[in-house]
Amino acid sequence: MTYIIAEPCVGVCDTACVEVCPVDCIHFTQDDMGEEVKKKIEAGESIEGLQLYINPEECIDCGACEPECPVEAIFEESEVPEEWHKYIAINYEHFGLTPP
Amino acid sequence: MVDVLAKWWEPLERGKVLCTLCPRYCRIGDGQNGFCFVRKNQGGKLYQTAYGTSTGFAIDPIEKKPLNHFLPGTPVLSFGTAGCNLGCRFCQNWDISKARLDETRSLTATPEEVVRMAIERHCPSIAYTYNDPTIWAEWVMDIATVAREVGIKNVMVTAGYITPQAREEIYPLIDAANVDLKAFTETFYHKLTFSHLTDVLDTISWLVNDTDVWTEITNLIIPGHNDGMDEIAQMVDWILKTVGDEVPLHFTAFHPDFKMMDTPPTPHETLRKARTLAMEKGIKYVYVGNVFDTEGQTTYCPQCHRSLIVRNWHRIVSRGIHDETCECGERIPIIWN
Numbered sequence: 001m002t003y004i005i006a007e008p009c010v011g012v013c014d015t016a017c018v019e020v021c022p023v024d025c026i027h028f029t030q031d032d033m034g035e036e037v038k039k040k041i042e043a044g045e046s047i048e049g050l051q052l053y054i055n056p057e058e059c060i061d062c063g064a065c066e067p068e069c070p071v072e073a074i075f076e077e078s079e080v081p082e083e084w085h086k087y088i089a090i091n092y093e094h095f096g097l098t099p100p
Numbered sequence: 101m102v103d104v105l106a107k108w109w110e111p112l113e114r115g116k117v118l119c120t121l122c123p124r125y126c127r128i129g130d131g132q133n134g135f136c137f138v139r140k141n142q143g144g145k146l147y148q149t150a151y152g153t154s155t156g157f158a159i160d161p162i163e164k165k166p167l168n169h170f171l172p173g174t175p176v177l178s179f180g181t182a183g184c185n186l187g188c189r190f191c192q193n194w195d196i197s198k199a200r201l202d203e204t205r206s207l208t209a210t211p212e213e214v215v216r217m218a219i220e221r222h223c224p225s226i227a228y229t230y231n232d233p234t235i236w237a238e239w240v241m242d243i244a245t246v247a248r249e250v251g252i253k254n255v256m257v258t259a260g261y262i263t264p265q266a267r268e269e270i271y272p273l274i275d276a277a278n279v280d281l282k283a284f285t286e287t288f289y290h291k292l293t294f295s296h297l298t299d300v301l302d303t304i305s306w307l308v309n310d311t312d313v314w315t316e317i318t319n320l321i322i323p324g325h326n327d328g329m330d331e332i333a334q335m336v337d338w339i340l341k342t343v344g345d346e347v348p349l350h351f352t353a354f355h356p357d358f359k360m361m362d363t364p365p366t367p368h369e370t371l372r373k374a375r376t377l378a379m380e381k382g383i384k385y386v387y388v389g390n391v392f393d394t395e396g397q398t399t400y401c402p403q404c405h406r407s408l409i410v411r412n413w414h415r416i417v418s419r420g421i422h423d424e425t426c427e428c429g430e431r432i433p434i435i436w437n
Binding site: 060 | 124125126127128129132133134135136137187290291292294
């Protein structure tokens with residue numbers, strides 16, 4: 001089981017979740033943890049179409065990020081709303097993993 | 101100190117482990133820590149990395165825990181470790197609770213050394229406190245076992261976020277507990293503490309009804325978040341219905357801290373109103389804390405209203421009771437030794 005970041009995050013990338021994650025498993029690219037997004041926001045650049053991702057291999061399922069998200073984009077894998085189910089695969093595939 | 105093998109976990113697939121100590125049930129991969137920072141998977145086994153490592157020892161009045169009906173007026177050897185299994189945005193101790201172990205200046209001690217410290221400082225009890233001792237319960241249990249042998253009592257100051265399986269092993273060694281009941285809504289627990297109300301209520305009920313642990317409850321009142329008198333009334337009703345009218349209740353003042361710097365300190369008047377409400381509903385021993393308020397810190401006989409123990413902040417000013425009975429004959433639940 002893992003937590004999944006779904007559509008409300010796209011174009012928002014608040015990164016509050018990044019700060020509370022105890023295992024630093026929330027990333028923008030595979031190597032950084034939202035730093036690139038933060039820099040873009042600070043530089044006034046567009047983050048349209050960008051989102052944060054949770055690495056399902058690294059997530060410990062602790063649930064800390066979920067209440068922290070200001071746009072309620074984070075769900076436990078089994079509780080992702082029907083209309084955003086594709087984000088399960090999107091999160092897994094972002095890290096080169098095969099979705100369940 | 102060397103890391104010790106943790107209690108309360110199960111192996112999962114691909115070298116992961118499931119920590120079963122608290123209801124968070126972290127699934128921790130090899131090399132990772134759990135949410136609490138101090139329970140670490142190394143090679144497919146879960147280790148306790150805070151064992152023997154304290155952020156510092158202090159001698160506090162027992163009233164500071166707060167416990168007003170347990171060994172009144174005595175000093176208690178108090179300490180904690182780094183880490184916590186909750187994520188309270190208003191944490192009043194966040195410099196240790198949110199520290200990763202290597203960020204704190206730590207002191208190490210064996211269980212025997214801790215107990216010797218209590219004896220040398222004439223402390224009849226040891227408090228596991230500051231962060232949540234649930235997460236370093238392996239060390240708590242070893243110290244408590246040694247302390248018991250020499251007649252020193254053991255105190256847990258906790259948020260009560262623990263699984264039934266773990267608490268049943270830990271609390272037979274514990275004599276008194278102060279449990280935080282941080283609010284009475286699931287929204288508050290979920291959004292502001294990253295934990296859940298029902299698990300905490302279950303622990304409080306279990307401690308009072310199914311164990312011999314002397315239990316008191318603390319509610320930190322935070323302006324705008326849990327200070328509604330309707331919510332406090334619901335909490336009081338639950339306490340009366342579930343654990344009765346003799347469990348002491350402490351309403352304490354919040355100071356702006358951690359991620360809640362923009363919230364003002366709790367007005368004294370709010371604490372007074374909460375205390376009056378709880379006493380009118382029938383809780384016999386209700387106190388206020390983190391403010392100067394002699395009336396709100398005094399133990400009164402619920403029958404004849406005589407002042408039994410008068411306190412100023414954490415200091416006992418005068419005492420009109422020396423056993424478990426008021427002069428009027430009313431039995432007062434106080435553990436004296």
